Amino acid sequence: NAGVTQTPKFQVLKTGQSMTLQCAQDMNHNSMYWYRQDPGMGLRLIYYSASEGTTDKGEVPNGYNVSRLNKREFSLRLESAAPSQTSVYFCASSEGGSANYGYTFGSGTRLTVV
Amino acid sequence: GNSVTQMEGPVTLSEEAFLTINCTYTATGYPSLFWYVQYPGEGLQLLLKATKADDKGSNKGFEATYRKETTSFHLEKGSVQVSDSAVYFCALSRNQGGKLIFGQGTELSVKP
Numbered sequence: 001n002a003g004v005t006q007t008p009k010f011q012v013l014k015t016g017q018s019m020t021l022q023c024a025q026d027m028n029h030n031s032m033y034w035y036r037q038d039p040g041m042g043l044r045l046i047y048y049s050a051s052e053g054t055t056d057k058g059e060v061p062n063g064y065n066v067s068r069l070n071k072r073e074f075s076l077r078l079e080s081a082a083p084s085q086t087s088v089y090f091c092a093s094s095e096g097g098s099a100n101y102g103y104t105f106g107s108g109t110r111l112t113v114v
Numbered sequence: 115g116n117s118v119t120q121m122e123g124p125v126t127l128s129e130e131a132f133l134t135i136n137c138t139y140t141a142t143g144y145p146s147l148f149w150y151v152q153y154p155g156e157g158l159q160l161l162l163k164a165t166k167a168d169d170k171g172s173n174k175g176f177e178a179t180y181r182k183e184t185t186s187f188h189l190e191k192g193s194v195q196v197s198d199s200a201v202y203f204c205a206l207s208r209n210q211g212g213k214l215i216f217g218q219g220t221e222l223s224v225k226p
Contacts, residue, residue, distance in 0.1 A: 035216075045215075048212075105157030105158045106157050
């Protein structure tokens, strides 16, 4: 089925470890996004890529890096994980540069940093 | 700056009750407004949208009207079902790179 695929679904890290969250979409969407979801705070934008070859910071970029590897793939890297990065991470994509087409979300990665 | 505020949850209703989830926004210019729904263990799905003032978005029995005068986009449904139990997010876009700004979410629980 067409959509957004995130891996892994669950991950436990120790403080200071690094990891990369993978995201791929097969809908030929131009724009891709990484959000984190925390209780009572909704979803907050970490980084986004309006088109292949571009990336920009969102609301909460500190402690993260991203790579838009090609049109399909947009990865999120935690270089040195901290307990404050315990969260559920969602990748999303959209057609063109407008949210009016609607986002397609992945099913999320639940990350725990101990 | 741009922001979205939703009523706090959880909201607990009996089946066939009327639902209202309040959403107000702060934004410059003329944002587009959205409701997304998140079922347990899943990502968010677009429920409905409105892109200009006085537009009404509707889907699956849910409705919301874009009220610029009150900067609101309240979600309503006339008769909820157990299957509507989920978390509902109001969001806005100023079309700056297609970014969405989300409210904090409102959990809805519908009891048989």
